[in-house]
Amino acid sequence: MTTAAEEPTGAVPPVPQHFPADREREELTTAEKMEQVWADPPGVVGWFKALQNDSIGVRLMMTAFLFFILGGINALLMRVQLANAESTFMSPQRYNELFTMHGSTMMFLFAVPMMEGFAILLLPLILGNREMPFPRLGVFSWFTMILGGLLFYSSFIAGTVPDTGWFAYVPLSGPIYSPGIELDYWLLALGVAEVAAIAAGVEIILAILRMRAPGMSLGRMPVYAWAMLVMAFSILFAFTPLVVGSLLLELDRRLGTQYFNPEAAGSPIMWQHLFWIFGHPEVYLQFVPAAGIVSMVVPIFSRRSLSGYTLVVIALVATGFLSFGLWVHHMFTVGLPQISMTFFAAAGMIIGIPAGIQTIAWITTIFTGRPVFKTPFLFIIGFLVTFVLGGITGIMVSSVPFDWQVHDSYFVVAHFHYVLIGGVTFPVFAGIYYWTPKFTGRLLDERLGKLHFWLFFIGFNLAFFPMHISGFLGMARRVYTYQEELGVETLNLLSTVGAFIMAAGVAVFIANFLYSRRNGQPAGNNPWNADTLEWATTSPAPNYGFAHLPIVRSRHPLWEQTGIEEEDEVLGDTTNTERMLQALSEWPLRWRAALVTGAINGEPVEIFRVSGPSIWPAVAGIALVAIFGAEVFSLHWLAYLGIAVVIISFIGWHWPDRIPFTEKEREFEEQFNIRVHPTAALRSAVGAWRWRSCSWRLPLAASCLATSTFAWRTRSGRRRAFRRWTFSSPALPQRCWFWRY
Amino acid sequence: MWGAVSDVRRGNLRRLRLGLLLTFLLGAAALGIMIWAFIELPFDWRVNAYASLFYTLGGYMLLLLVIALGMNLFVQVWAWRGHYTELDHTAVQNSAWFVYAIVAFWIITFGILYLTP
Numbered sequence: 001m002t003t004a005a006e007e008p009t010g011a012v013p014p015v016p017q018h019f020p021a022d023r024e025r026e027e028l029t030t031a032e033k034m035e036q037v038w039a040d041p042p043g044v045v046g047w048f049k050a051l052q053n054d055s056i057g058v059r060l061m062m063t064a065f066l067f068f069i070l071g072g073i074n075a076l077l078m079r080v081q082l083a084n085a086e087s088t089f090m091s092p093q094r095y096n097e098l099f100t101m102h103g104s105t106m107m108f109l110f111a112v113p114m115m116e117g118f119a120i121l122l123l124p125l126i127l128g129n130r131e132m133p134f135p136r137l138g139v140f141s142w143f144t145m146i147l148g149g150l151l152f153y154s155s156f157i158a159g160t161v162p163d164t165g166w167f168a169y170v171p172l173s174g175p176i177y178s179p180g181i182e183l184d185y186w187l188l189a190l191g192v193a194e195v196a197a198i199a200a201g202v203e204i205i206l207a208i209l210r211m212r213a214p215g216m217s218l219g220r221m222p223v224y225a226w227a228m229l230v231m232a233f234s235i236l237f238a239f240t241p242l243v244v245g246s247l248l249l250e251l252d253r254r255l256g257t258q259y260f261n262p263e264a265a266g267s268p269i270m271w272q273h274l275f276w277i278f279g280h281p282e283v284y285l286q287f288v289p290a291a292g293i294v295s296m297v298v299p300i301f302s303r304r305s306l307s308g309y310t311l312v313v314i315a316l317v318a319t320g321f322l323s324f325g326l327w328v329h330h331m332f333t334v335g336l337p338q339i340s341m342t343f344f345a346a347a348g349m350i351i352g353i354p355a356g357i358q359t360i361a362w363i364t365t366i367f368t369g370r371p372v373f374k375t376p377f378l379f380i381i382g383f384l385v386t387f388v389l390g391g392i393t394g395i396m397v398s399s400v401p402f403d404w405q406v407h408d409s410y411f412v413v414a415h416f417h418y419v420l421i422g423g424v425t426f427p428v429f430a431g432i433y434y435w436t437p438k439f440t441g442r443l444l445d446e447r448l449g450k451l452h453f454w455l456f457f458i459g460f461n462l463a464f465f466p467m468h469i470s471g472f473l474g475m476a477r478r479v480y481t482y483q484e485e486l487g488v489e490t491l492n493l494l495s496t497v498g499a500f501i502m503a504a505g506v507a508v509f510i511a512n513f514l515y516s517r518r519n520g521q522p523a524g525n526n527p528w529n530a531d532t533l534e535w536a537t538t539s540p541a542p543n544y545g546f547a548h549l550p551i552v553r554s555r556h557p558l559w560e561q562t563g564i565e566e567e568d569e570v571l572g573d574t575t576n577t578e579r580m581l582q583a584l585s586e587w588p589l590r591w592r593a594a595l596v597t598g599a600i601n602g603e604p605v606e607i608f609r610v611s612g613p614s615i616w617p618a619v620a621g622i623a624l625v626a627i628f629g630a631e632v633f634s635l636h637w638l639a640y641l642g643i644a645v646v647i648i649s650f651i652g653w654h655w656p657d658r659i660p661f662t663e664k665e666r667e668f669e670e671q672f673n674i675r676v677h678p679t680a681a682l683r684s685a686v687g688a689w690r691w692r693s694c695s696w697r698l699p700l701a702a703s704c705l706a707t708s709t710f711a712w713r714t715r716s717g718r719r720r721a722f723r724r725w726t727f728s729s730p731a732l733p734q735r736c737w738f739w740r741y
Numbered sequence: 742m743w744g745a746v747s748d749v750r751r752g753n754l755r756r757l758r759l760g761l762l763l764t765f766l767l768g769a770a771a772l773g774i775m776i777w778a779f780i781e782l783p784f785d786w787r788v789n790a791y792a793s794l795f796y797t798l799g800g801y802m803l804l805l806l807v808i809a810l811g812m813n814l815f816v817q818v819w820a821w822r823g824h825y826t827e828l829d830h831t832a833v834q835n836s837a838w839f840v841y842a843i844v845a846f847w848i849i850t851f852g853i854l855y856l857t858p
Contacts, residue, residue, distance in 0.1 A: 248797070257786050257793035266790040651815065656824060656832075677829075 031547055033589040038130070038543035041613050049613035051135035052543055054439065056142050057121025060200075063146045064114035070153065071105035072506065074098045076499055079463075083496040085484040095480035096163040100186070101153075103166030107282060108190050108197075109149045111424055112235070115289040116141070116200040118431060119228045121439065123204065125534035126222055128213025128552060130545045130594045131610045133206045136617040136653060141199040143621025148193035151629050155185040162186035165478060167279065168249070170260040170271045175253045181632055183253065188628040191246045194239050195624065201235035204228055209599045213533060214577050215552040216602040217570045222532050222555075223306065226313050227292025230320035231285045237324065238281035245274030254631075269334060276327035283419065284323035284351075288316055290427035291358055294380055297430050298362045300530045301377035302369025305556055308361040315354035315361075322351045332403045341400050348398025355391055359384065374528075375449030379430035382457045386422025390415060393468070408478070411471025417464045429456070429509065436513070437527050441539045442520030448512035455505030462498025466491035531556035548585035549595055551577060552602070570601050577604055580672035587668070591659050591678055606675040607668075609659065620649035742840045745833065752827035754820070761817045761833075764840065768810050775803055798850050805843050812836045 028036070040050035050056070078098050081089045090098075120138050124131050132138055155161045162182045164173045173183045208229045212221065249271065251257040258264035260271050299306045306312060328336065328344035362384065371377065393415040397403045406412055429452070437443045470488040471477075482488060526535035536558055537546060553568050554560040568574050584593065584607065592610040597603060623645035630638035659678040669676050745760025779799060786796035816836045819825065825833055 251793070251797065255786065257797065258788070258790045259793055261790070264789040266793075647811075654832075656819065661829065 030586050030589065031542070034544045034547055035542055037589060038592055040543075045615065046613070048618040049139075049615050051139045051611070051613055051617070053120050053124050053132045053135065053138065054541070054543070056135065056138040057117050057119075058439070059142050060113050060117030060120060060145065062117075063142070063149070064110050064117055067105050067109035067149055068114070069506070071102050071110055072503060074102035074105065076503060078102065079496040079499040081480060082482075082492050084493065085486075085489045086481050090480070092480040093163065096165075096478075097161035099478055100162045100165050104152070104162070104186065104190060105149075106420070107166055108193055109145070109152070111286040111420070112197050112282075113145050113200075114428055115228075115231060115286060116197065116204065116235075118289065118293070118428075118435075119204045119207075119232070120200065122435060122534060123207050123225065123228065124211070124545050125438070125537065125541055126224060126532055127207065127211060128216060128533040128536075128546060128550045129207075129211045130549075131211075131592065132203050133211055133594075134203050134611065136611045136614055137199050137203045139617040140621045141196040141203075143618050144199070144624055145193050145196035147622060147625035148189050148191075148196065148628070151625060151632070152185060152189035152193070155182065155189075160185060167272075167275055169275075170249065170252075170268045173249065173271075174260055174268075175256075178253075184250070184632045187246045187250045187253075188632050191243060191250075192625050192628040194243050194246075196621075197235055198239050198243075201232040201239075204232035205236075208232070210596050210605075211594060212597050212602045213546075213550050213552045214581070214595070214597060214602055214604050215568055215571050215574070216597070218600055218602075219310075220552055220555045220570075220602075223295035223309065223312055223316070224289075224292040224532075227289045227295070227316050230316050231289045231292075234281050234285040234288070234320050234323065238278045238285060241274045242278035245271060245278070248274075269331075272331055272334065273327070276330045277324070280327040280330065281320075281323040283416075284319055286420065286424045288319055290383075290424045291316060291319075293427040293431040293434075294362060294383060295358070296532070297376050297380050297427075297434050298365050299369070300434075300528050301372045301374060301380070302365050303372065304365060304369040305531070305559075306361065307364040307368065308357070309555065311357050312361050315357040318354040319351065322347060322354070326351060329398055329403070332400050333407045345398055345400050349395055352391060352395050359388060359391075374433075375444070375446055375453060376430040376434040378450065378453045379426045379433065382453060382460075383422060383426035383430065386418050386426060386457075386460065390418025390420075390422050394419060406471055408476055409471035410467040410475045410477055413477050414464050414467035414471060417467075421460055421464070426456075429453075434528070435534075436516075437520075437523030438534055438539050438541065440517055440520070441523055442516055442518075443523050443527055444516045444520060445512050448508055448515070452505050452508040452512060455508060456502055457505075459498045459501030459503075459505055463495045463502060464498070466494045466498075470495075526558065531559040533557055544592075549581050551581065571603055576672060580604065580674060583668065583672065587664075588678070593678075604674055606677060608677040612657070614653060616649045616653035620646055620653060623649060742837045746830075746837045749825055749830045749833050750827055754823070754825065757825065757830075757833070758817070758820050761813060761820055765810060765813045765817060768806060768813065768840075772803070772806050772810065775799070775806070779803075795854060798854060802843075802847060802850055805846060809836075809839050809843050812839055 038052065040046060040052050040055055077090065078095065081087050081095055120132055158181075160180055160182045162168070162185055164178060164183060164186070168183060168186055171177055173186075208221075208225050212225075248257070248259040252259050252261065252266075258266045260266045260268050262268060295306055295312055325347040326344060328340060329348045332341055332345075362380075393411070397406060397412065397415055433444050433449055467475075470491040473488050473491075474486060475482055475488045475492075482492070523539045525538055527539075528535070533546075533550060533552070534541070536550060550557065551568070551571070551574055552561075553570075571577060584595070587593075592612060593607050594610045595604055596606040596608055598605055623642045627639045627642035627646065630636070630642060661676075661678060665676040665678055668674075742760065742764045745757050745764065748754075748756035748760055779796075782795075784792045786793045813836055816832050819832065
């Protein structure tokens with residue numbers, strides 16, 4: 001069999017065979033050779049080395065779903081306890097543990113990893129490239145995330161389950177009131193999972209900015225990619241204060257520092273600031289990618305393009321920015337100055353504007369289109385109904401007097417479940433029904449899908465709508481029971497029944513997924529007649545994504561591009577690019593070549609080598625979790641061993657793995673006027689910095705910002721404190737409201 | 742470090758090695774001074790929040806410096822083994838960016854700790 005490289009290719013100059021091929025390889029087609037280069041290694045060791053975006057994305061999503069089930073079981077147990085007044089189904093202590101585990105699981109171990117899994121799985125195909133830029137970082141992220149999560153849940157086995165809520169307010173979580181290791185589990189196990197989130201965030205930013213198909217300018221980028229970009233930036237800037245806060249609290253608990261001790265110039269309120277400056281953007285960094293999914297699904301099932309693309313993108317970016325100016329609205333009852341509450345109340349209302357813009361854009365698209373009510377679209381309708389209700393109650397609680405009335409009541413529980421389940425879980429299910437055919441090759445069953453939707457939608461509203469009323473009637477959240485005289489028993493029973501109906505819906509989904517993987521209707525390349533690039537390749541897609549990278553000339557390439565034009569308004573004359581992409585589809589066949597493109601216009605910049613499989617990212621992830629786990633139990637020797645292994649792993653991970661720059665690479669460079677970099681993947685990072693956006697420098701910049709902000713706040717009134725270093729002192733004199741409160 | 746990167750861009754590998762070595766020595770000296778300053782501090786981290794902050798931020802800077810020296814060491818080994826060329830020296834550039842970032846961190850962090858009111 002001849003390879004495509006040996007066949008004449010019209011105007012494209014023949015591309016020479018660069019490596020002395022053995023007889024066996026010669027018999028393979030070009031596509032097979034490429035598949036061989038890009039496939040993950042087989043066997044058990046290969047499983048640890050596997051780094052294809054498909055494998056890592058699916059692993060992240062599966063793991064997140066596993067934690068979703070665990071968090072859901074926690075919730076069901078709580079609902080059984082609350083089904084009737086003064087129930088003795090569980091002890092108050094167990095109830096405290098369950099609501100802590102439920103909240104922490106859903107926020108840290110389900111929502112963010114699920115969205116990052118979506119991104120890693122889909123982005124290379126949606127962007128028309130072959131792989132994520134740093135696949136080894138993805139492997140590291142997954143191992144860190146799953147082991148951190150399992151370490152967190154191992155607290156059930158040890159009988160030391162965290163019990164201070166997902167926000168772990170000090171002084172309750174400090175060394176005096178929580179002297180056991182329960183809070184260390186919370187801080188260290190979730191801390192390491194946060195590292196995983198940041199690692200994946202770095203990779204996602206670089207993929208979106210530098211690894212798009214030629215011609216995919218920012219203005220042609222799918223809304224989904226915009227949403228993921230905003231999410232990834234938010235992860236970097238939101239998780240950093242949380243990591244810093246967790247570190248400081250752990251230092252207070254273990255080493256006797258005084259950050260949150262008011263008797264030694266510390267401040268317990270600072271924990272709330274550090275937590276909520278993470279906690280509020282956390283909500284939006286779940287909602288923003290979900291909104292990206294909605295913006296992808298709505299046009300496809302409305303049979304028209306998205307109404308107001310530019311406004312939707314601006315709204316997404318604005319949401320990302322504004323989400324960092326809202327955190328104090330979780331702290332209205334703390335006793336803040338009126339001026340700061342006014343600011344944050346206004347910000348809380350203003351963020352309704354970008355959310356409203358998007359909602360109107362989606363509704364306009366649906367009303368001016370010809371909707372097709374398939375399962376993904378039903379979940380979008382469910383999303384619109386529930387999210388709008390949650391958004392309205394959000395505007396209500398952003399008003400300070402109203403918030404004072406309903407704070408810590410079930411009204412707030414209802415509000416944020418409408419936002420989080422309505423705004424995140426419904427779109428996640430829509431996305432799973434929409435994209436699963438691309439990766440399994442089979443459609444999910446429609447009848448089971450619709451049953452899933454109706455059970456989930458009815459169950460959800462039955463579970464959470466009554467909570468608005470029980471909250472108004474005075475039912476307090478985070479309390480293990482209530483008295484019959486409060487008059488909320490029937491409402492609670494309805495909520496419990498609703499929760500079990502939702503669970504039945506999830507069970508139907510699992511059954512549907514398992515059934516359809518084998519028996520589902522074959523999907524074909526583009527079962528939904530969609531417009532984005534992932535549907536241009538086979539289902540399931542090959543490991544290399546695209547052999548011949550597409551040139552994008554439209555925001556809807558599969559709907560609007562016809563034929564090959566010589567000129568493109570973004571790229572200009574594309575003849576050379578066409579030739580280069582043709583040549584790239586046939587060479588190199590011995591290393592993983594991907595294309596780096598310009599951050600703004602998507603013009604080809606460089607061909608670089610994506611890292612291959614390696615055991616070291618997995619070892620580094622396992623050792624990192626071992627360090628944190630060892631510290632929970634004060635096994636310092638194990639922590640030191642873990643540090644040594646992490647250092648060795650990082651060296652092994654980055655050890656030069658060179659492919660010589662030969663005449664063939666030089667020939668390709670000269671022929672197509674593009675840099676070829678077969679040595680390593682790092683050049684893309686350097687290239688990205690030229691646009692002032694770079695992978696590893698972003699977390700450094702974030703760390704820099706966080707440490708300087710933190711230092712600045714703490715240093716208010718520093719000079720007097722300087723003189724008091726050597727003796728215990730009362731609280732520092734504070735000038736800055738920001739620090740004082 | 743800046744000189745080392747400029748030299749490797751021009752293909753002057755001998756000056757690259759010297760630049761990396763000089764960076765390492767200066768970094769090691771800074772590390773030594775920092776450790777000495779920590780030993781000499783007249784308070785410990787348990788006294789009050791400011792003392793805790795001083796130790797935490799100082800320790801963080803120390804950690805970054807150790808990482809930078811580790812990176813420099815490996816880059817230096819590869820430089821002496823002749824791995825880099827004027828076209829292929831990404832690791833040198835990355836190591837340089839890390840050093841620049843640390844310098845920026847130092848200025849911000851210690852500026853705040855020592856100089857601001």
